[in-house]
Structures are given as structure tokens and as C-alpha cells.
Amino acid sequence: MIVSKKTNGVMGRKNPKKWEHRFREMGMRFTEPRRVILEVLGNTVEHLSAEEIYMRVYKKHPNIGLTTVYRNLYTLERMGIVTKFHFGDGCHRYELIEGHKKPDHHHHLVCTGCKRIIDYDDFMDEEIAYIKKVEKALSRKHSFDITDHVIQFYGLCKKCKAA
Amino acid sequence: MIVSKKTNGVMGRKNPKKWEHRFREMGMRFTEPRRVILEVLGNTVEHLSAEEIYMRVYKKHPNIGLTTVYRNLYTLERMGIVTKFHFGDGCHRYELIEGHKKPDHHHHLVCTGCKRIIDYDDFMDEEIAYIKKVEKALSRKHSFDITDHVIQFYGLCKKCKAA
DNA sequence: AACAATAATGATAATGATTATCATTACCAA
DNA sequence: TTGGTAATGATAATCATTATCATTATTGTT
Known part of the structure; x- marks a missing residue:
């Protein structure tokens, strides 16, 4: 079995379909910005800031705005999908809860x-x-x-x- | 022995003379703003933000500016006299290390x-x-x-x- | 398929905490 | 006293984050 380093060595990471279900069952839409943000968070072991997430999102989806990133990080936080941390540099950093x-x-x-x-x-x-x-x-x-x-x-x- | 609640129940809190020595031995001056800020921190068990410290300082010393409060909190932090925390509301909060x-x-x-x-x-x-x-x-x-x-x-x- | 109703977005401006700038003042040492 | 430096305080600037709001996209309903 080959374990990709990119996925934090964790198998069974939720695929888009599973995420979609999480949103749908709450009467929310699984939009492209949401999918892309989750994709970025799922493809790193780093603790990214909103700005950093935005930059990675931007590469393939320059139409998605920073506001939307902030808004959805908050949404994901409330849904219990990501956690927000503060490490003493001047910003918050986000981590996908899954994979621990x-x-x-x-x-x-x-x-x-x-x-x-x-x-x-x-x-x-x-x-x-x-x-x-x-x-x-x-x-x-x-x-x-x-x-x-x-x-x-x-x-x-x-x-x-x-x- | 009566233990004042205001001083966090800790005896032997450094008096101004002692603080003065801490500054002097580093070639720094023990100025009024510094004395007053330490006084405020020494008289509470709360975890005050820079703004809150400033407000308490202001009551008796309206001439001392917010900038000076920030600057000296940073100084005190580097001197190992106060610690800075982040509790998730949008600001830093400061605590005198002594007294624990x-x-x-x-x-x-x-x-x-x-x-x-x-x-x-x-x-x-x-x-x-x-x-x-x-x-x-x-x-x-x-x-x-x-x-x-x-x-x-x-x-x-x-x-x-x-x- | 057309149509409301509402969720979500993105651009922009606003906020709030903190920091940088800089001219002025206070203190110390020669 | 005098020159040099530390410290101050007013102001403007910065940076992350949030609020506003008009526009767009999606969904359930006729």
C-alpha cells in the first residue's frame, strides 16, 4: 500500500461526495468554493492561514474571493470540520479535523x-x-x-x- | 495575617524599588508610565488587554498614551515580567508573571x-x-x-x- | 420550462488591534 | 551645562478580519 505524503498519510480521507453529504444534510449547498477550500486543506499537513489558503485557491480558481474563503472557513468551523488556532503570529491558522x-x-x-x-x-x-x-x-x-x-x-x- | 484580595493573595509582591532595580540593571529607566502600568497589572487578578490597561492607567494619568502602553507591555514581555496570551477574543491579554x-x-x-x-x-x-x-x-x-x-x-x- | 425564494458569492468599504514614524521631552553621564 | 540617548505621545499606517450589499446560482414548486 502506498501512502501519499500529500494526504498526511491518512487513508479514508473523505472524498467530495462525503463532504457533499455533510452539507446537504444541513440544507446547505456544496459549492465550488467549498469544494476547493476543502481540497486545499486536505492536500497539506501545514497549518494555513486564511490568506495562504486563499493564495492556493487562487492558483486554479482566481475568481474565488478572499471574503468567501474567510466566510467558508467560519462555516467549516461551525460544522466541526476545521479547527482554528492561534500560534502567536498575527493570524489564525486552520486545520482539517479529519486525519488525526x-x-x-x-x-x-x-x-x-x-x-x-x-x-x-x-x-x-x-x-x-x-x-x-x-x-x-x-x-x-x-x-x-x-x-x-x-x-x-x-x-x-x-x-x-x-x- | 490579612491577605488583600486585590494583590491576588500573594505576599512579597515586588515593590516599586525592586522593579526599578530590574530596569536599572539593564540600563533602562524606570519611568512613570512603566511604574503605573506595573501598578495596574499588580492590582488585579484579571487578564487585561492593552486597551483595558490603558483605560485604567488613564484614570489617574490621562497624559500617558496608548502607544506607550503597548510599547511597554512589549518591553515587559521581553524582560520576562509579563506574559502575553491569546484566548480567542480578538486581542492579547497580559498577566504579571510574579504572583503565581x-x-x-x-x-x-x-x-x-x-x-x-x-x-x-x-x-x-x-x-x-x-x-x-x-x-x-x-x-x-x-x-x-x-x-x-x-x-x-x-x-x-x-x-x-x-x- | 419558468419562477419565485433563498443560499452563496465577490467587490468594496469598514473595523479594530497593533505597529511604525517622528518630532519632542526627560534623564544621565561627562 | 551640555550633548547624547532613552522614552514618550500624537498621528498615521498596517494588517487581519468582518460587515454591507448588489449580483449570481441553486432548489423546490407550479
């Missing part, structure tokens, strides 16, 4: 030098156990319904250390 | 409804053990010098759940 070993896996290692972002999934079991525990205690103590969490490590990558 | 049980304690519980932020320090020992472990493994695996980390939980507080 675990859903709600929002753990990143960020280089404060070159802004490179690495997804990691080491210690998942331990981490999940730990998170669950804290979550439970915090939600009880503060009467919160916890829905999500973010763990990020910041540092300097090899190159930026040297430089 | 442990340094580099950046763990928050954020209500996505009312934007209220709760600092927590439960499970500190476990958390530190866990973080250390991940940090070590990640820095080895990816050749990163990890300098910092952030853990944030998102959810709805009691009031926002009800509403």
Missing part, C-alpha cells in the same frame, strides 16, 4: 523563530488520561462544561537555535 | 460565552511531571529547545450554560 488519530487532537510544537508548527501525538494515552482527569476536576470545581482544550509547546527548532 | 505559585504557570479555563478566564493550579505536581516528560521527549525527537508551554481549557461557565 484522535479527534480533538490539538497539540502543537511551535518554533518561535521560524514559526514552523509540528503536530505531535506522542504520549497520547497518558495525555488523554491526564486531560480527562483535569477536565473532570475543573468542570466540577468551577461548574464549567468543558468542550475543548489546547496544549502548545513553544521553543526554537534546530535551525533557529543555530542561527 | 510556580513560574511559567500558564494554565487557564476560558468561558467561550462570557470570555471569563479562570486561572487554575490544581494538579500542579502531576502536570509538571507530565509536562516535563513530554517536553523532554519532544525536544529530543524534534531537536527543539522548548522554552514555554500553554494549556487552555475551553467551555461554558455556569451562567452561560443556563443562558
Whole structure:
């Protein structure tokens, strides 16, 4: 079995038909901009900003506007298809939720030098156990319904250390 | 012993003289805007934005400008005196590092409804053990010098759940 | 097939937080 | 005191994001 690097090594990525269904069952249309944006997000392991997504969309579909990209990223976010992050550079970055070993896996290692972002999934079991525990205690103590969490490590990558 | 709520219940908060020394030893001046900004940060447990800090500064010192607030927050950040966070509302929020049980304690519980932020320090020992472990493994695996980390939980507080 | 009704788009302008510019002021050291 | 530099504050500029609104595309209905 050959696993394409371009698809993040994950098989079974939803094909357009499946996405279409997600939209249709909510009474929404699966338009070309939406298909193309999902295509861009599905073909990278990077964490792209709206602008960067727009630039990639633009190459093949210069008619699709930046506004539409922003609007649909918001739509996709509400649909639970993408997640929005903030890594400390001045913009939001988007990630397709699908393709992770675990859903709600929002753990990143960020280089404060070159802004490179690495997804990691080491210690998942331990981490999940730990998170669950804290979550439970915090939600009880503060009467919160916890829905999500973010763990990020910041540092300097090899190159930026040297430089 | 009476512990003022206003000072976050922490004794031994640096007084102006101590701050002054921090600046002086770096060949910097301990100016009035700097003193006032530190005063504002020292007198709250909230996570204020630059604008909010400016507004509090303004009350007693209307001559101090917003630009100066931004500039000095950046200065304080570089000096390791304050930390900047992003909680998902459109601005950065600042926190005096001093006054936490442990340094580099950046763990928050954020209500996505009312934007209220709760600092927590439960499970500190476990958390530190866990973080250390991940940090070590990640820095080895990816050749990163990890300098910092952030853990944030998102959810709805009691009031926002009800509403 | 023609037709409303409404979803979605794209161009443009507006917003809001943050940063750059620059002339002025305050402080320190000789 | 005086020259040099740090710091300030007013203003304008920037950049990501959002709001507005007229236009286009799609769908369900006759």
C-alpha cells in the first residue's frame, strides 16, 4: 500500500461526495468554493492561514474571493470540520479535523523563530488520561462544561537555535 | 495575617524599588508610565488587554498614551515580567508573571460565552511531571529547545450554560 | 420550462488591534 | 551645562478580519 505524503498519510480521507453529504444534510449547498477550500486543506499537513489558503485557491480558481474563503472557513468551523488556532503570529491558522488519530487532537510544537508548527501525538494515552482527569476536576470545581482544550509547546527548532 | 484580595493573595509582591532595580540593571529607566502600568497589572487578578490597561492607567494619568502602553507591555514581555496570551477574543491579554505559585504557570479555563478566564493550579505536581516528560521527549525527537508551554481549557461557565 | 425564494458569492468599504514614524521631552553621564 | 540617548505621545499606517450589499446560482414548486 502506498501512502501519499500529500494526504498526511491518512487513508479514508473523505472524498467530495462525503463532504457533499455533510452539507446537504444541513440544507446547505456544496459549492465550488467549498469544494476547493476543502481540497486545499486536505492536500497539506501545514497549518494555513486564511490568506495562504486563499493564495492556493487562487492558483486554479482566481475568481474565488478572499471574503468567501474567510466566510467558508467560519462555516467549516461551525460544522466541526476545521479547527482554528492561534500560534502567536498575527493570524489564525486552520486545520482539517479529519486525519488525526484522535479527534480533538490539538497539540502543537511551535518554533518561535521560524514559526514552523509540528503536530505531535506522542504520549497520547497518558495525555488523554491526564486531560480527562483535569477536565473532570475543573468542570466540577468551577461548574464549567468543558468542550475543548489546547496544549502548545513553544521553543526554537534546530535551525533557529543555530542561527 | 490579612491577605488583600486585590494583590491576588500573594505576599512579597515586588515593590516599586525592586522593579526599578530590574530596569536599572539593564540600563533602562524606570519611568512613570512603566511604574503605573506595573501598578495596574499588580492590582488585579484579571487578564487585561492593552486597551483595558490603558483605560485604567488613564484614570489617574490621562497624559500617558496608548502607544506607550503597548510599547511597554512589549518591553515587559521581553524582560520576562509579563506574559502575553491569546484566548480567542480578538486581542492579547497580559498577566504579571510574579504572583503565581510556580513560574511559567500558564494554565487557564476560558468561558467561550462570557470570555471569563479562570486561572487554575490544581494538579500542579502531576502536570509538571507530565509536562516535563513530554517536553523532554519532544525536544529530543524534534531537536527543539522548548522554552514555554500553554494549556487552555475551553467551555461554558455556569451562567452561560443556563443562558 | 419558468419562477419565485433563498443560499452563496465577490467587490468594496469598514473595523479594530497593533505597529511604525517622528518630532519632542526627560534623564544621565561627562 | 551640555550633548547624547532613552522614552514618550500624537498621528498615521498596517494588517487581519468582518460587515454591507448588489449580483449570481441553486432548489423546490407550479
